[in-house]
Amino acid sequence: MKISIIYATHSGNTESMAHGIKGLLDDMGHKTVCLDALSHGALDLTNFDGIIFGCSTHGEGELNPEAERYFERLHTKDVDFNGKAVAIFGLGESVYPCFCSSVPIAEKKFMSLGARVILPSLKIDMMEFDQKAREKQLIDWLKRVGGEFDTY
Ligand SMILES: Cc1cc2nc3c(=O)[nH]c(=O)nc-3n(C[C@H](O)[C@H](O)[C@H](O)COP(=O)(O)O)c2cc1C
Numbered sequence: 001m002k003i004s005i006i007y008a009t010h011s012g013n014t015e016s017m018a019h020g021i022k023g024l025l026d027d028m029g030h031k032t033v034c035l036d037a038l039s040h041g042a043l044d045l046t047n048f049d050g051i052i053f054g055c056s057t058h059g060e061g062e063l064n065p066e067a068e069r070y071f072e073r074l075h076t077k078d079v080d081f082n083g084k085a086v087a088i089f090g091l092g093e094s095v096y097p098c099f100c101s102s103v104p105i106a107e108k109k110f111m112s113l114g115a116r117v118i119l120p121s122l123k124i125d126m127m128e129f130d131q132k133a134r135e136k137q138l139i140d141w142l143k144r145v146g147g148e149f150d151t152y
Contacts, residue, residue: 061098
């Protein structure tokens with residue numbers, strides 16, 4: 001399966017996570033590309049079976065500024081997300097009252113663009129320091145998402 005991973009990062013954590021996800025998907029036998037949301041041409045996405053989008057929460061429970069800019073650009077360009085399968089992961093820290101609240105914001109943005117958002121999205125707590133637990137969470141989610149991309 002061909003999967004595009006698009007990340008919007010403010011301080012690099014979502015980028016690192018996106019590359020980790022790429023490695024896991026490659027190990028599962030998928031063909032993947034990993035792209036910065038602000039530098040990719042969204043129109044190239046038509047060739048992919050599925051899109052994985054990742055961003056972090058900043059401010060007081062908002063999308064990070066890069067994700068904000070990405071969605072603004074998508075709205076001003078004529079990008080056809082209609083029917084496209086999109087799975088979303090978000091980074092945050094559970095010490096914040098609005099933990100990972102960028103995730104439902106991103107879900108709504110993609111839904112308003114006509115995408116088929118695969119639910120539930122993945123909320124990644126950067127306060128979780130058990131790397132094995134983190135990897136298991138990611139692999140379980142990616143297997144489910146891969147299955148959904150496959151049936152579509
Ligand atoms: C100023 C600031 C505000 C933040 N606000 C939230 C928040 O409201 N909710 C949350 O879950 N995480 C919040 N975070 C945590 C970030 O989402 C977390 O550090 C994440 O790993 C950043 O990823 P990035 O480097 O890809 O931007 C905040 C971090 C900073 C620095």
